[in-house]
Amino acid sequence: MLAFTTRSLSASRAFNRPLIRPLIRTMATARRQAIEKIPSTPIRVLRTVDAVRKWRKPHMLDHRLVGLVPTMGALHEGHLSLIRAAARETHHVVVSIYVNPAQFGIKEDLSSYPVTWESDCKILAGLDRELADDGGNLGRISAVFAPTTSEMYPSGFPGQEIGSKGSFVVLTPISELLEGGTRPTFFRGVATVCMKLFNIVQPEKVYFGQKDVQQTVVIRKMVKDFMLPTEVIVGPTSREPDGLALSSRNVYLGDRRRKVATVLHRALEAAETQYLNGALDRESILQAANAVAADTLKEQMGLTPENRVTYEVDYISLADPSTMEELKEVDPKAGGILSGAVKMLPVESPQPGEDLGHSGGPAVRLIDNIVLQPLKS
Ligand SMILES: Nc1ncnc2c1ncn2[C@@H]1O[C@H](COP(=O)(O)OP(=O)(O)OP(=O)(O)O)[C@@H](O)[C@H]1O
Ligand SMILES: CC(C)(CO)[C@@H](O)C(=O)[O-]
Ligand code: BAL
Structure with a gap:
C-alpha cells in the first residue's frame, strides 16, 4: 500500500513540488521505523502474528529452512547453545x-520471573556477530518474536487455574506425571503455547533443551499425535563448571544456596554410576541418589541457621524415555531417564549484606536429569 502510493506520486509531476518531497521522506522514514530491529543488527523484532506471517512467506516460497528456538527470555548459555544448533542447520533462526x-500455576513465580529484554537483545546481537563469523553455519538469527499475551490469546487469556475454560492442548497421561504432578497446569500451558508458536512461525525444525526432559517428551508427542510438519531437535544440557544445570531461575539462589544447589546433579550422578556398574533395578539405582540427597541435607542441618541451606526433594525418578512412566527395572536395550526436582527453601537468618538472590531469594524449584543410555550387549 505504501509502496504503491510512493510509486504513484513519484511518477507524477507533483513529485517535484516542494511540499510533496518532505511528505515522501516522512513516509519512507515511517516505513523504516515500522521495521523494528535489535540495534546494530539485522535481527528483526516481530511483535504480532501478522508480522511473522509477512516475514515468513518469502522464505517459504524460496524454500529456505526456518528454525524456531522457543524461550522465556533471561537468556543464558543453554539458550545460546540451542540457537547455535539452529543456525548450523537452518537458514533463518527465529528466537521467541x-x-x-498459562504454564505458571496461580501460586508460582510468574510475577517475579526474570524479564531482561535489554540484556537479551545485547546477548543476541553478540551471538549473531559470532554466527556471522563462523562459515560453518547455514544461517543466522533472522528474527525475535516477542508477542504480548493479547496477541497470543486472541479470544482472551483463559486463566491459570486448573479449571480454566479455553482453547488448550492437553496430552495425558504424560502431563500428569512428575513435573505435572507438582505443576498440574504446566504442560497444558507449554503444549498450548508451543502449538501456537509452531502455527505462527511454521518452522521446519524446533529446538528444545534436554534440561527440561519431560517437556521434550511432551513436545515430541504433540508433534507426532497432531501430525505437525516440524522436526524436534533436543540439545544437551549446558552446565556450570560444578555441574549445576544453567537455568533462568538460578538467579533466585544467592551465594549461600548456590553452593548447595549442585545436590540434585550429584544425586543423579550417583544413581547413574550404579547403572553403569551393572545395576538395573529401581531400588539399587534410586537408593544411591536418595542417599546423596539425604546425606547433604544432614550435613547442612549440622550447621547453624546463619550458615545452612535447607531443601525439600520433590521427586527423584527413574522413568521410561518415551513415556516418562516409572520403571521397576531398566531395559538395558532402551535405557531410562533419571530426573528430579528439588525445592531450595529461603535461607534462614539472612546476614547483613548477604546476597539472597533475585527477588529477595524466594523458594526455588530446580530440575535436572541424566539419560541412562542403552548399554551395548
Ligand atoms: N541448561 C540448559 N541447557 C540446554 N538447554 C536449556 C538449558 N536451560 C534451558 N534450556 C532450554 O531453553 C529453552 C527455553 O527455556 P527457558 O526459557 O524456560 O529457560 P530455563 O533456563 O529453562 O528457565 P527456567 O528457569 O524457567 O527453567 C527450553 O527448551 C529449555 O529446555
Ligand atoms: C518452551 C517454552 C518456551 C514454552 O513457553 C518454555 O516452557 C521453556 O522456556 O522451556
Ligand atoms: N523451562 C521451563 C519453563 C518453566 O518452568 O515454566
Missing part, C-alpha cells in the same frame, strides 16, 4: 521470547 502465563 515470551513468558507464557
Whole structure:
C-alpha cells in the first residue's frame, strides 16, 4: 500500500513540488521505523502474528529452512547453545521470547520471573556477530518474536487455574506425571503455547533443551499425535563448571544456596554410576541418589541457621524415555531417564549484606536429569 502510493506520486509531476518531497521522506522514514530491529543488527523484532506471517512467506516460497528456538527470555548459555544448533542447520533462526502465563500455576513465580529484554537483545546481537563469523553455519538469527499475551490469546487469556475454560492442548497421561504432578497446569500451558508458536512461525525444525526432559517428551508427542510438519531437535544440557544445570531461575539462589544447589546433579550422578556398574533395578539405582540427597541435607542441618541451606526433594525418578512412566527395572536395550526436582527453601537468618538472590531469594524449584543410555550387549 505504501509502496504503491510512493510509486504513484513519484511518477507524477507533483513529485517535484516542494511540499510533496518532505511528505515522501516522512513516509519512507515511517516505513523504516515500522521495521523494528535489535540495534546494530539485522535481527528483526516481530511483535504480532501478522508480522511473522509477512516475514515468513518469502522464505517459504524460496524454500529456505526456518528454525524456531522457543524461550522465556533471561537468556543464558543453554539458550545460546540451542540457537547455535539452529543456525548450523537452518537458514533463518527465529528466537521467541515470551513468558507464557498459562504454564505458571496461580501460586508460582510468574510475577517475579526474570524479564531482561535489554540484556537479551545485547546477548543476541553478540551471538549473531559470532554466527556471522563462523562459515560453518547455514544461517543466522533472522528474527525475535516477542508477542504480548493479547496477541497470543486472541479470544482472551483463559486463566491459570486448573479449571480454566479455553482453547488448550492437553496430552495425558504424560502431563500428569512428575513435573505435572507438582505443576498440574504446566504442560497444558507449554503444549498450548508451543502449538501456537509452531502455527505462527511454521518452522521446519524446533529446538528444545534436554534440561527440561519431560517437556521434550511432551513436545515430541504433540508433534507426532497432531501430525505437525516440524522436526524436534533436543540439545544437551549446558552446565556450570560444578555441574549445576544453567537455568533462568538460578538467579533466585544467592551465594549461600548456590553452593548447595549442585545436590540434585550429584544425586543423579550417583544413581547413574550404579547403572553403569551393572545395576538395573529401581531400588539399587534410586537408593544411591536418595542417599546423596539425604546425606547433604544432614550435613547442612549440622550447621547453624546463619550458615545452612535447607531443601525439600520433590521427586527423584527413574522413568521410561518415551513415556516418562516409572520403571521397576531398566531395559538395558532402551535405557531410562533419571530426573528430579528439588525445592531450595529461603535461607534462614539472612546476614547483613548477604546476597539472597533475585527477588529477595524466594523458594526455588530446580530440575535436572541424566539419560541412562542403552548399554551395548
Ligand atoms: N541448561 C540448559 N541447557 C540446554 N538447554 C536449556 C538449558 N536451560 C534451558 N534450556 C532450554 O531453553 C529453552 C527455553 O527455556 P527457558 O526459557 O524456560 O529457560 P530455563 O533456563 O529453562 O528457565 P527456567 O528457569 O524457567 O527453567 C527450553 O527448551 C529449555 O529446555
Ligand atoms: C518452551 C517454552 C518456551 C514454552 O513457553 C518454555 O516452557 C521453556 O522456556 O522451556
Ligand atoms: N523451562 C521451563 C519453563 C518453566 O518452568 O515454566
